[in-house]
Amino acid sequence: MTDLTLVNANVLTMDPGRPRASAVAIAGGRITALDEVPASSTRVVDLRGATVLPGFHDAHNHMIGYGMSLGEVELSTPPIGSLDELYAVIARRAQTTAPGDWVVGSGYDQNKLGAHPDRDALDRAAPGRRVWLRHTSGHMCVVNSAVLADLGLDRDAAATEVPGGRVATDSGGRPTGLLEERAQLLVGSLVYPYPLAELTDAIARAAGQYLREGITSCTEAGIGGGWVAHSPAELAAYQAARDQGRLGVRVELMVASEVLHGLGAHAGDGLVAGLDLGIMTGFGDDWLRLGAVKVFADGSLVGRTAALHEAYAGDGSGRGYLQADADELRATIIAAHRSGWQVATHAIGDRAIDVVLDAYARALAEYPRRDPRHRIEHFAVVQPRQVARAAALGVTAVPQGRFATELGDGMLAAVGPERHDWLYRQRSLLEAGMVLPGSSDRPVVAGAPLLGIADMVNRRTASGEPFNPGEAITAEQAVRAYTRGSAHASRQEHVKGTIAAGMLGDLVVLSEDPTAVSPDRIAGLAVLATIVGGRCRYDAGAVDGLG
Ligand SMILES: [Zn+2]
Secondary structure, eight states: OBOEEEESOEEEOOOTTSOEESOEEEETTEEEEESSOOTTBSOEEEOTTOEEEEOEEEEEEOHHHHHHHTTSEEOOTTTOOSHHHHHHHHHHHHHTSOTTSEEEEEEEOHHHHSSOOOHHHHHHHSTTSEEEEEETTSSEEEEOHHHHHHHTTTTOGGGGOOTTEEEEEOTTSOEEEEEEETTHHHHHHHHOSOOHHHHHHHHHHHHHHHHHTTEEEEEEEEESSSTTOSOTTHHHHHHHHHHTTOOOSEEEEEEEGGGOBOOOOOGGGOOOSBOGGGOOTTOBOSSEEEEEEEEEOOOOTTTTOSOOSSOOSSSOOOOOOOSSOHHHHHHHHHHHHHTTOOEEEEEOSHHHHHHHHHHHHHHHHHSOOSOOOOEEEEOOBOOHHHHHHHHHTTOEEEOOTTHHHHHHHHHHHHHTGGGGGGBSOSHHHHHTTOOOOOOOOTTSSOOOHHHHHHHHHHOBOTTSOBOSGGGOOOHHHHHHIIIIIHHHHTTOTTTSSSOOTTSBOOEEEESSOTTTSOGGGGGGOOEEEEEETTEEEEEOSOSTTOO
């Protein structure tokens, strides 16, 4: 039985063998036919020329983090234009927060505010409360004196030594409140783990927003351990969301490398690093499955912690650092590869990227595996030779289009003019034969795919500067990234990312064709409906018979 047939549609299939169609039929949750209305159709909906694409897939996002952030103080710029405005919104939230409780904010960027918030000013804004403000990159945070006291950081200089991280201090050795990279785990020790029910609610909140934006699949970039995790039992929150009918979109979960461990399996199996019972990449089903293991090689470009070969531009703030030493990173990556995992390593700076490419090359040479499809997340400052090497190794790079707009000015300042055209490549990756996925890293920046697609085409910073414009791609290429490219990065291109018979019935209906309008109009197109598994899960009310 056919559940839904869309007719009079402008269908962009992303299938090179059959790029366009005017009708698409779905039955039993899968696409069954193009350009025809099956005789068994019970529901035929006239789209009156609206555009249909494969549902968008965000290949790198933090779904729980985003869902939680919806309840936190919004510190992004805009709307927060200065540190004084930031302190004012923190003071307002403190008034409705009980003494001793937490005021949590997220999204501030010191590049736009002039400096990181200061512990003493936060103490004045929120007397008696604990304050924790996360940087927009997620790679650092600022806390007030109450939190520093909980952590003993004022009393004990030795406690400020954190491998793979930094507790910033002033010239007198007093902590400023800024905690970088793994030093954030210190705050985590006070607030984590969160109750699973709170995480399930966060997932449901995020899913509601994703469906409004046309997202039908997303990849969560790290759960269960390290500073990105909210609970060691995070997967149970996703399973609960699914059981309760609140998952909304299909979710692939990356597993933080910190939680992999020896399994005691037969030595001949080569399972040197895994999860209990031997579950690994690919376990699960079309709604909830395990993806890659997530490894962190370095930090943030705008936060100037990412590991570069040459120093940051301007203020002599060094070359950044690796989150573990190169041997340890290599060992983690090789063990995961050998044990059958897809590996996704966060690497921003060209020095970190070299370490990761070396590790992937060694892993493939020592333990050959067909098409492991390892990934490098962000792939931000990339020398030409590194593009060629990544392509030769079959690596998928996962850059974020929206970073150009929201973080681009800070990135240009961080690398200076000589390295400008190494930033966030797209076109040269496609020209090297690599597959380009689409992703946001939400909540780091706004996550609506139409914004990301527009930014992949337009490549301008918030201040209007061109952002490595030679790497701009066409709208068609950007749409392909957010659909087929992301499916490829998840090893799921056989079930999603294109509109063809047999594929999952995941579609987005748009007011107009993003590949046919002028680039400055793409971000403003309306999502009319989002269909997952043949069921309409978001309906803007513009199409009769869909809801
Ligand atoms: Zn991320």
